[in-house]
Amino acid sequence: MSRRKKWTLIIGIPLLIIIVGVGSYAGYLYNKTENMVSNSQEKTGRENETSELRNEAVNPVEDNVSVLFIGVDNSEFRNEKQSRSDALILATFNKQNSSVKLLSIPRDSYVYVPEVDRYTKINHAHFFGGPKATIETVENFLHVPVDYYAKMNFEGFIDVVNTLDGITYDVPYEIWESDSEDDKNSIHLMPGEQHLNGEEALALARTRKYDSDVARGKRQQQILKSIANKVTSASSVFKLGETIDAIGDNLTTSLSFDDMKDFLSYGLDESISIETVNLDGSGGYMEDGLWYYQIDEESKQNVQADLRGHLNLKENIQTSDYAQEEEGNSTY
Template sequence: MDRKTYKKKSKGRKLRKRFLIILLPLLLVGFIAIGYSVSLYVKAQDVANESYEEVQNSDKRDEVVDPNVDHVSILFLGVDESDKRKNASGFEGGASRSDAMILATLNNDDKSVKLTSIPRDTLAYIPEVGIEDKINHAHAFGGPKASMETVEGLLDVPVDYYVRMNFYAFIDVVEALNGVEVEVPFDMEEMNSDDSTNAISLKEGRQLLNGEEALAFARSRSYDSDVARGGRQLEVMEAILDRSTSVGSISKYSDVIEAIGNNMKTNMKFEDMRSFISYATNSDLKVDMQTLEGEAVTYNGIYYYEAYEEELANLRADLQEHLGMSDPNGTPEAEGSQHPAVENTEEPEW
């Protein structure tokens, strides 16, 4: 077994702005729902209704949660869809893999939020197919429900809601805002949305990116790492947020809402989304961001990211407490954690 230990990084930063970044699809809808105009309110409601996709309630819940009064969790899935990815070896004609996965837990008593980033290559048991594999493959095997069940097994907490955003929302939203400004850390040659090689050329430095360039910037992982890639994705979302909240962009909200709606699916209804406005408008909002810590491993010649056992146990206990769950007197290991033969699914290095 080849092992390379990742340097542990503290992610416990209280970042109100980062919370807004992650919840951009919801908060733009909720933000418009509060004011500006009746027409935008109706459009936001229509978008929410069209994006709704029912999913069975979590087996870890005895009753259906009410986000107005209960502590809840939301799984954010970023998917990178194209014909090439959909038809990759082992996934022909199936759903796409998730390229970004963040679990948000929201405590309604103190209006605090914990954002847990789960690396896309994390080794996890996938109930949908009964094997251990990279956690981002769960979505390809069974869509959002399979991803939710896999995260529930890994972190031992209920996943109440999901929000799935196609990364091509980056293109549509950025174009609606006439571009976003980011800091390009080095020269890049990347594929475009049609996967044409070296179609996007970016030079080092701060600059205004169009939609295609923003997508290439956000999804590149050829030059550094998945951790750095996640940072670029957050930077694009932050730039989108900054641009969308500027006075000059208010007139473009209709286009932004439409762009989000065309690329979002969720099991939240419009009234559920509106309930989260109380978090965003709370001046005492506390946000902690953390990453599932682990190390690189190789099984059967395939690279995985494996969570440290002690860190995983501590993370489970922390999230359970945040959701107000009773202490289970020792968190049990997640199902399938004894490393049965993992699925030897090759994955292209996009």
């Protein structure tokens, strides 16, 4: 055998094995994700699965769309559909700018809940009617269409972070917090940049006794960004299978597998920008003896205009009803 052929075999065979291996792993992940999404999919029950604030259905490939992320606490109510939402983040995706905006909605925000026809905390909407009632409440509150939703419980959050071998985060202050089993003060973190496991990351995301609901929302946004960065890092490539398992066991979503594939362009775009948006306001007790967060009206209107503009919707809206002039499939 010639020297050249020997080197061809020495270099080529291992390279071929790697290529086949990566291809097989990619196919494995593809099938695994497809099965996970299929098992996790749960429609909202809306007509044609389309927001009333849209004239027609949207497609993530062609349109600017939104996804409502719902974090639920099952420690108090084992029936997930009768649990309160502990975190609400509305994400808007703009195809033209390859950008994402994340709005964290304080869980104690005093809003109108259509499901029960009265004002109460926004996190109660999920208890009264699951994702559908939560979506209707958010849409009524912001007049921004919610095209899809994805709901995950605390166990899923913990499992994902642990599967990724934790995340690095700059803890702003010393905290004592309960863990996911409500074991009081079982989580103790000191200020500074450090490595957090799933329970620690959850405790930091949940705590709200050291600052405010707005600050809590900002922490949640930053923690989600840290998780996203870890998932897309080279070091996590061979942990994706475990991550999919961790998500699949704890996820409910209206997104189909094809829908999720349509979002792939955002993840592959190195120039993508992620911006956080927040609602200003103040908290206090009301006549019923409960503490509520009152959203500042000017801040609310600014956020409405910001998110609607990001979705290429008309900025001028009527808050009394949803009747508006038609403008393509992007308005109501």
